[in-house]
Amino acid sequence: MNTVKLVAVFAENRPGQMARITEILARANINIRCITVASSGAFGVMKLLVNDPELACHALKQESIAATLTEVIAVEMPDKPGALHSVADCLASADINLANTSGFVINNRAILVIEVENPAQAGTVLKKHGLHVLTQKETLAI
């Protein structure tokens, strides 16, 4: 099953945290391809798509920053109205909940990144729907 690794990072919800984390990643020569940030009160979690997730995670842990790898599904869909609905609908029909989701369009390619409880099941459902589930390498090559 094709999954993509994201680096999840804990940070306090106050000025300077992203600057500190991105400085560590820059020193490790990590290139950030996509970032999302979710906040809850006094803390938040950043999720980053990077060129080398294992190295990024290691570099952050060396600085005592709480970081871990999470597996997500990256699915490519047509860049047109209704495409996202089609994906959401087919997952809902299979009773699959979307935990964390982000999406972007780049070079006329629409990519949806989803976190689900069972990536293998979600990948199978999406493939049956005629969608392409990207590998880590394909995602980073966009």
Add this chain to the structure above:
Amino acid sequence: MGHGGGGCHGSRLARSRLRLLIVAGEGGGSIPATRARIERLWPGAVVFDHHGMTEVGPVTYQCPARPGALHVLESAYLPEVLDPQSGKPVPAGETGELVLTTLAKEAFPVIRYRTGDICSITDEPCACGRTTRRISRISGRCDDVVVVKGINIIPDPIERVLMSIPQIGRNYQIHLEGLDDMTVKVELSPAGFDGQIGHLTELQNQVVEKLRAELLVRPKVELVACGSLPVSEGKAKRVIDKRSL
């Protein structure tokens, strides 16, 4: 040996051949949960606590028969446990401030030195056969005892709660603001982070409920990054009191 911090930084200690660890500092080794955590990190090693201070040196050592009880070096000190407000001796078994008089020091003798450490003292016979008096483990510092919503709060039960939650590091601070608002800042252990913000919220709520059960006061809890709370060379400053009254 053994001023703790291992909870945040992990270790390769499982491969160590250490069999005996003598620890000191901040009441740690005498707290059962702290002792258990240290012994998990160093499998096969036994933890012995001792207590002392910069001003006078070692004062007590752990009773071999009773972990958590500390025999006073009575050849070197006259110990008293006094009410910090009145200065009078507390009844047997009750807690008060440990006050020491040195008996043998020449260069730096002290007379009725107020240590700030809170404990109780007993001269009941001991299972180990020693006849020197025992103090309980240090349960806090006089300057760390605060009253919140009419209840005395000492750091010791807070440390017990935090030690019982593996996703939380050992360091913490109590912030008091406004009229009586209490926030306990605790460090997230990197090993306790699974990337899910929902789980962090659940962890935070778990800490709130456990502290409420111990303290009878419901504090706010803030998860902060590992290593972000100050750790001083001497006594850690646990309480920041900025209340307006």
